[in-house]
Amino acid sequence: MRDALASCSNLSAPGPDHIKWSHLKMLMCGPTHVFTVLLALANACLRVGHWPKHFKESMSVIIPKPNKPSYSAPKAFRPIFDGVASDVFHRNQIGGIRQRSTEDAGLILTHMVRAGWAKGLKTSVIAFDVAQFFPSLNHEVLMAILRKLGFSDNVVKFFSHYLVGRSTQYAWGDFISDLRQADVGVGQGSALSPVLSALYLTLIMRLFELDPLTRGCFLLSYVNDGTLVVQSKSLLDNCEALKRAYGVIFELFKKFGLALEHDKSEVFHFDRSHSKDNPPVDLGYAPYTGATPLKPKLYWRYLGFYFDRKLTFTEHVRYYSTKALSTVKAMKMLGSSTRGLRPVQKRVLYRACVLPIVTYGFRLWYFAAARCKGALHHLSTMQCSAALWITGAFRTSPTGGVEALAGLPPINLLLR
Known part of the structure; x- marks a missing residue:
């Protein structure tokens, strides 16, 4: 419990009770009897299979899915509310599992x-x-899968109690609804939904391997x-x-x-x-x-x-370099050489908002002996534009000198 609490951020938003992780950390640092009481409550809930009702209430923020032709259908929106055990997950499962991306x-x-x-x-x-993956998970099937995977009866009962009696408030802009029942499937966006959904798929993947038609x-x-x-x-x-x-x-x-x-x-x-x-x-x-x-x-x-068919990733690099360049051009309205953000602030903004875009998936195409001269040229052009904006230098300034003045390593060194 102490390790889990220590890994929680003090900056995360509190729930309806307005209690932050920092408050609980202060209690843990206080008298030992406080920690003893909390530990006893947690163990008792796990032992009898009880999930406190207070932790079943949530707020679902309705977020439009990007690049949808029409937002008239409910499926065009995504409601989001707020350690790996050995041999439990299938080896081919990547999403929702720690240290896999x-x-x-x-x-x-x-x-x-x-x-x-x-x-x-x-x-x-x-x-x-x-289709509709998280809301479609059957509770009875999920509990049967947990038993099949070897989880104890207390753990199965604990998760079973979590799945029923849940309620949520829907937030759309400034509108917040009353609490409504939300017992369908597992909540998309909760900390448990990736784990429970991955366990649900584990048995399907094992049965798929055993079928002779899939050899x-x-x-x-x-x-x-x-x-x-x-x-x-x-x-x-x-x-x-x-x-x-x-x-x-x-x-x-x-x-x-x-x-x-x-x-x-x-x-x-x-x-x-x-x-x-x-x-x-x-x-x-x-x-x-x-x-x-x-x-x-x-x-x-x-x-x-x-x-692409030959794994050249030319379209991948072109797409993300263009997207990053568009972001850099949009940032120019935030400051110039005479007004707005200071160079150090521009550099922080570039490293935080642009570099994650342009380097997404670079390990797939940038490796030893890879032919990526054209890709590096696209990325270097984008970074040169960013360096000119950060330093306020003339457009004809040498690229290497401007990058050094802006504190940006060359793209090829950055990828290494």
Whole structure:
């Protein structure tokens, strides 16, 4: 309990009770009997399987999802409210697990593709999305999965009590509703939802591996984004294997009370040869059946990465360098050489807001022996523009000198 409390930030917003983590830390540093009482209460709740009602109340802030063609449908909004045990999670689960990120999922996929190329194999993937994932998790199925995974009855009862009797307030702009019942699924945005959802998927992924129709197929999961990966000498063989695997995973999700959004499924082929073969896949489910199969696109966007057939990542670098350059140009209204922010403040703003954009996923394309001269040129052009803004120097100033004056390391050294 002391370790968990020490890792909590003092700057996080308090709940309806206005009690911050700093207040609890002060109590922990006080008389020992205070900590003893809190520890006894926590152990008692876990022992009898009781989740205090006060911690079942939350506020759900309605956030519009970006890049939606229309916000007239409720699905265009996302309500958000406010240690890994050995052999519990599946090894192919990336999202919602400590010390694993989207970049890990991207690295796993690129490694598989390049390793397959070294063996003369071509790689094909189908990406699918689970519809309304967090609200659709069945409580009884989840508790049965926890028992199957070996959790004690006290822990199962403790989580079971957490899932019922929950209530939330909906906040939309300045409007805040009354408390409403929210017992459906697990709350998206809560600290427990990634853990419970990952446990829910663990059994599905294990059953998928045991099915004889999925032999040779690799299933990668990042929360509700799944990816089926197949490798062989022929792209047509890959398409047949992907169709069988997609049917198996669809039936498994259906048995566990979940549904796939077929219209969001995507297929992509990785092939470094000069062949232009790019066969579509008949999923066997509408709208991608018969005369309207699922066709591959020129680029595939997965977890924010832009993949191309030969893993050059030119589109990925172009997209994020352009986005970073647009951000730098927008920041120019915050200050110039004569007014606004001081150079030190501009530098802090650039490092905090622009560099995370431009370096997202760089480990996928920047490594030893990688051909990335063109990519580095795009990033250097962006950083030169930022350095000119920070220092207020003339546009014709030498790039290296301006970067040094602004306190920015060259892009190639930064990536190393």
